[in-house]
Amino acid sequence: MKEIVDIINQVINPATNKTIGEENRLVDTEFKGSDLHVKYKRDGIEPNDKKVLEQNIAKALEEKVSSDNLFLIAQSEKSSDVYNAIGAKAPTKPQKPAELKVGHGSIGEKRKIPGVKNIISIGSGKGGVGKSTFTANLGVLLASKGYKVGIIDADIYGPSLPMMFKSAGQRPGANDDQKIIPLENYGVKYISFGSFIHEDEPVVWRGPMLGGVLNQFFFDTNWGELDYLLLDLPPGTGDVQLSMIQNLVLDGAIIISTPQDIALLDARKALHMFDKLDIHVVGMVENMSSFVCTECGKEHFLYGTGGVTTACNELGVGYLGKIPMSIELRKGADFGTPYMSNQEKHEDQPVWNAYLEIAGKIESYFHPSEEKKKSLFSKIFKK
Numbered sequence: 001m002k003e004i005v006d007i008i009n010q011v012i013n014p015a016t017n018k019t020i021g022e023e024n025r026l027v028d029t030e031f032k033g034s035d036l037h038v039k040y041k042r043d044g045i046e047p048n049d050k051k052v053l054e055q056n057i058a059k060a061l062e063e064k065v066s067s068d069n070l071f072l073i074a075q076s077e078k079s080s081d082v083y084n085a086i087g088a089k090a091p092t093k094p095q096k097p098a099e100l101k102v103g104h105g106s107i108g109e110k111r112k113i114p115g116v117k118n119i120i121s122i123g124s125g126k127g128g129v130g131k132s133t134f135t136a137n138l139g140v141l142l143a144s145k146g147y148k149v150g151i152i153d154a155d156i157y158g159p160s161l162p163m164m165f166k167s168a169g170q171r172p173g174a175n176d177d178q179k180i181i182p183l184e185n186y187g188v189k190y191i192s193f194g195s196f197i198h199e200d201e202p203v204v205w206r207g208p209m210l211g212g213v214l215n216q217f218f219f220d221t222n223w224g225e226l227d228y229l230l231l232d233l234p235p236g237t238g239d240v241q242l243s244m245i246q247n248l249v250l251d252g253a254i255i256i257s258t259p260q261d262i263a264l265l266d267a268r269k270a271l272h273m274f275d276k277l278d279i280h281v282v283g284m285v286e287n288m289s290s291f292v293c294t295e296c297g298k299e300h301f302l303y304g305t306g307g308v309t310t311a312c313n314e315l316g317v318g319y320l321g322k323i324p325m326s327i328e329l330r331k332g333a334d335f336g337t338p339y340m341s342n343q344e345k346h347e348d349q350p351v352w353n354a355y356l357e358i359a360g361k362i363e364s365y366f367h368p369s370e371e372k373k374k375s376l377f378s379k380i381f382k383k
C-alpha cells in the first residue's frame with residue numbers, strides 16, 4: 001500500500017501545480033472487493049480541474065491497478081465548495097433540521113441516519129426507465145440474503161412503492177416518541193409519501209416543502225438497525241435531489257438507464273450532478289436491455305444495445321449489469337408481488353440472474369471480504 005500512496009502523492013494538482021502530497025490531500029486508500037478506493041480532499045478544486053486531477057491519478061496507477069478497479073472519491077471539508085459547484089448559496093451557520101409534518105425544510109449539517117450503515121441513492125436522468133421497479137426488487141433480494149433493508153420512496157410527485165409492495169391504503173403509525181413506524185413487507189421496511197395521500201390525489205407542493213417531508217423520512221422515522229437504506233429518487237436533477245444532498249450523508253449512488261441515446265443523455269446529467277456534489281457513483285445499470293419473444297424465442301433490442309457500457313467507459317463509471325424486459329417483472333410491480341420475492345417461480349431466469357449479478361457487485365463494494373482484499377493485495381505487489 002505504501003507504494004501506491006507514494007505514487008498518488010506525486011500526482012500534480014492542476015489547480016495549484018503542487019503535488020497531492022505537498023497539499024496533504026490524500027485521505028485514505030482502501031481495498032473493497034477487487035476495487036481500490038482512493039479518498040482525497042477536493043476543497044478549492046473546480047469541476048474541470050477535478051476531472052484532470054482524477055485522470056492524472058488513474059494514469060499514474062495504471063501499471064498497478066486497472067482503471068475498472070479504481071474508484072476515486074472526493075471529499076470537501078468546506079460545504080461552500082459543494083454549493084459553489086451547483087451555483088447555490090451556502091448557509092452562513094448550521095441550522096437544525098425543521099421538525100415538520102408538512103412545511104418547509106431547512107439546510108443544516110449533513111447527518112447520517114442513526115443505525116443505518118449504507119445509504120444508497122438510486123437515480124436516473126429521466127422517468128420511465130424502471131428505477132422504482134429496480135429499487136423494490138433489489139431491496140427484496142438483499143433482504144432475502146439476510147441483510148436488514150429499508151427503502152425511502154422519495155419520488156414525491158409519483159410515489160409507487162405502496163402499489164409495488166401491496167400496501168395501498170395502509171398508513172404508517174407512530175411510536176411514543178412520535179417517530180414514524182415504517183411499513184414492512186417482503187422483509188423490507190419502507191416509507192412513501194403515497195402512504196399518506198389518496199392514490200388519485202395530486203401533489204402541488206413547491207420544492208422547499210418537499211425538503212421538509214424528506215427530512216422527516218430521514219430523521220423522524222424509526223428505522224432501527226439497517227445494513228442498506230435505498231433512496232428511490234424522482235427523475236431529474238431538481239429540488240428533491242438537492243434537498244436530500246444538502247442534509248444527508250450518502251455512501252454511494254446507482255444510476256439506472258435504458259440503452260437508448262435520449263435516456264443516456266439524461267443519465268449523464270444525473271451522473272454529473274452526483275459528481276459535482278461529491279457523491280460516488282458505484283455504477284450504472286442498463287434496464288430494459290432487450291426482450292425475448294415468447295413466440296419465436298428471438299431476442300429483440302428495442303432500445304438499441306451497448307449504450308450504457310459505452311457511457312460507462314467514456315465517463316469512467318462502473319458497469320453493474322443489464323436487466324432484460326419481462327412480462328413477469330412488470331406483473332410483479334403492478335400486482336404488488338416483486339419479481340425477486342418468488343424464487344421458486346423465477347430462479348435461473350434471465351431477469352433473476354441479472355439481479356443476482358448486480359446485487360453481488362453491490363455487496364462486493366459495500367461488504368468486501370478479507371479474502372478478496374488479500375487476493376488483490378497479492379496481485380498488485382506480486383507477493
